[in-house]
Amino acid sequence: MILMDNFNNLEYSSALESSSEAQAWLAEQNTHFGHFINGSWLHNETADIMPVTNPANTEQLATIELADASVVDAAVAAAQKALPAWQALGGMGRAKVLYALARSLQKHTRLFAVLETLDNGKPIRESRDADVPLAVRHFYHHAGWAKIQAEEFADYQPVGVVGQIIPWNFPLLMLAWKIAPALAMGNTLVIKPAEQTPLTAMLFAHLCVQAGVPAGVVNIINGAGQAGALLAAHEGVNKVAFTGSTPVGKAIRQATAGQGKKLSLELGGKSAFIVFEDADLDAAVEGIVDAIWFNQGEVCCAGSRLLVQASVEQRLIAKLKERMQNLSYGNPLDKSVDIGALVSQEQYQRVDSMVTSGLETGGELYQTCEANISANYYPPSLITDVETSHPLVQEEIFGPVLVAISFRTQSEAVSLANNSRFGLACSIWSENINRALDVAPKIKSGVVWINTHNQFDAACGFGGVKESGFGREGGREGLYEYLKPAGLKAQKPLSKIKERSARSLSDNIDHTLKFYIGGKQVRPDSGHSQPVYSAKGEVVDWVGSGNRKDIRNAVSAAVKASAWSGSAGHTRAQILYFMAENLALRESEFITKLQTMTGHSAKQAKAEFTASIERLFTYAAWADKYDGNVHNVPYRGVTMALPEAKGILAIVTPEQSPLVSSISLIAAALAMGNRIVLVANERFANLILDLVQVLETSDMPAGVVNIVTGSRQDLATQLAGHAEVDGIWCWADAETIKQVEYTSAENLKTTWCHDDNDRDWLSDKQGEGKEFLRQAIEVKNIWTPYGD
């Protein structure tokens, strides 16, 4: 008797969500999709076609046309055309559209969830409870930002046309993360979903029509990597936002180098899940389930590296292995399933071969169920007995595979967590608030979760550092990715100097200007010097010709000065004030030098000098006032958006207003706790090196500011490629900027590049302010749920 069999076995039900409505919708579309451009569907009979399959049964769901250059052109043109009217609509008008999008999404949550699961293979439970509600929330939240944009971002303007490329792991959610902030801030866009998972984006296109999104504001094109590359490199695109793999992110960085585009990259990760001995181990085990077996581990911020304190390692691993026996996997449409299908056969093979070849290096594999290759079910896996050098510990697997290593002390845990090219996320498991809040700032990542993992919200920024990319999505910090400062007035380039004889201008005692590295004045490695000319073309000084070894030494010195980044804002302010004091003592010397070098009048030179002193005061003021935020996230806890120093900043100074521009950049970077390697503009290198004596007398710790002179392009490129440099600010010519942006792909440092003459540095509005501070920091979001 069935009832009594069930009575004894107490099995769960297989609760299959019906896919009939989703299938019916696909059938209505003739299971074929072109591109959504300018509010209608574009089809091309001769286009290349690609099938879209359900990874859980490899059945074909639909076909898509692949965009070629003409399609990308048409989409970008539509976005350009729609831009003025969309911006003219104003905050309220855009808020209404975003609100309508949120409402429309909410009216069709089931259809979106089922379609997502069919297309991607993720469990319906997750698409229903995570992907879709988070996407809805994103549109609501950003409808609000549109409404208050004019007040909150008064000094900014929209970027323009945005090109967005999203991955296959959270197709609808990533679309929401991209589209909502872009639209809210008054941009129009072209978005390309992943070719594996375009279906919810196609449904979203229909929603745009329903919700009254004006034609051309949202354009959705289908295609694979080639279409993405065309979109990213398109001259009509003002900003590129990409989420995907690190290699593709690097390629996009290179392809867009020198194009003057804004860029945000949300890339791979190998995030640490750190369990201390004072953690609630049962809670940590469930945290691991959330961290690595959510979405089959196909999550960029998956907690894929378990770091466990040696004293609890055995107990935790035993508990984890027991828990793994209860993980169920199978048909993703079954509501009782924990783990569904990997997105494609290709992805399955990738994970499988990585694990297989990785295990040849050693390590013990623990799995509790069998793989099912035909349905792309890869079993949840735990790998123990591996060392940090093991490929499976180093490389991103992007599947349900966890590696575990142990640590002895807190500081070792921090070192292990940071021993990665990536820096996306981290979770810290400890019941000791002193420990958790001590460790959180020490982890190099954009997100830190305390006693939880894989939590997201529209009000909170998400994004990484190092090779996990740059830029944030969500929260106030995410909106700046779709804005640019308003009111910059480009200046007339300086006229060229007619260089005359190498005659010394001065009758004074010979003055040797050396580099400033590690708190010492040092001579150039090359032993070469180069002349610096006055405005009249006379040789005023000789400065060193720096090379890569000088850069290496300067960066090494900056690395050693790490204490500066942890110092209090108050301390940094004191030093900036002291700099102002000491600079003021040299007023006549600098004014004279400025006149000589720039050919400016005494009045002009005095104005620049005064502005320089004021800049030091400005940033001394900000040093202890540029606070973070506490985000309003719907949970019981505090999410702190903490501004942290980028670390080591390379600064390449502009030609315009050489003293005040250099002081502005140095002071802003220092105020936020960065250490600096500065490449002085060649034309005014002597002026910048004159600052060394000011620095030396201002209690500046050794290595915090390092100055090298020489060929700007060469030195800037060296710095752009140096993996220990976290960011580069570069004012230069187009060629140097292109070089810098291209080379920065090496470690994906952040770049902030400008034309030499992009602004009036004497204007407070253009030459100082929060934009500089924002560029000097990374926002780290620390999630701290509480309750006892």
Place this chain on the structure above:
Amino acid sequence: MSQQVSGAKVVPLHDKQTLARNPGMEFDADCFANLQVNRSATERRALSYGSRRSIKREQQAAWLLKAITLIDLTTLAGDDTAARVRRLCAKAKNPLSQNLRQQLGLKDIPISTAAVCVYHDMIKPAAQSLTGTGIHLAAVSTGFPAGLSPLPLRLKEIDYAVADGANEIDIVISRRHVLEGNWRALYDEVKAMREACGEAHIKTILATGELGTLTNIAKASMVCMMAGADFIKTSTGKETTNATLPVSLTMVRAIREYLAMTDYKVGFKPAGGVADTKTALLYMTMMKEELGLRWLQPDLFRFGASSLLGDIERQLDHFASGYYSAAYRHSMG
């Protein structure tokens, strides 16, 4: 060791396996001193059972029949009388109507609740009604619900209850020992009560709503098990907050910890707050997920409930007939 006491026969649908009774262990503060429970993470897990696991249709009917056999059908009211208790016992013996039994195809398969749970003065009428049924008789004891009467009186109360025919004693712990961190005193007290119970099984009520933190609840659970508890139970039903899933998960994890440490299985009883089938299924899912199928037998899991049975009947009626039933169509307990 069987739960059978003085002539009562084993409830037919109870698990046939014999369960080695937890003998307790020496007091050892090291076993629990470092326990820390994270509330947010516990709540997050507790919220997930309903969305991660599905129990529908024929599975649900089977789970609900099972749920009936896990109920300590309870009346703990100041106006309880012998007649009221006899009515309750009759319901415990025959929880489902003949009609519904037929529709479900149960034929002569007996379904009864696991036990009846009453105040001390109601033990005798209940024992009379339950003679020969195999349904266990549980009595709340030791100055229930506050547990603030003199210890010798509380121990004596257990003696009386056992003598009057109770084979399960639901004692209340002294909350003050937990709140004052006096774990040794808690251990000694529960151990003395366990000894007083003799062959009767002891369920220790933690009154979790009065213990302040989940960490206290975890520690109190460990101490009670060390002192020889057969069951740990959440609540008296009289606290402002009774059984909740996060509290229950905390206790269930303590049971798992104790099992790993001693190899002895201890039972769990949520009480108060489990009034409908949906909640009951969440609890059963939690037991299966956290401890396994073995903990869905009456010797290791009970619901302390009075109105749950009515809701189960209505759900089963719906399963059998396809339409929702009304309370008046099912006999009162």
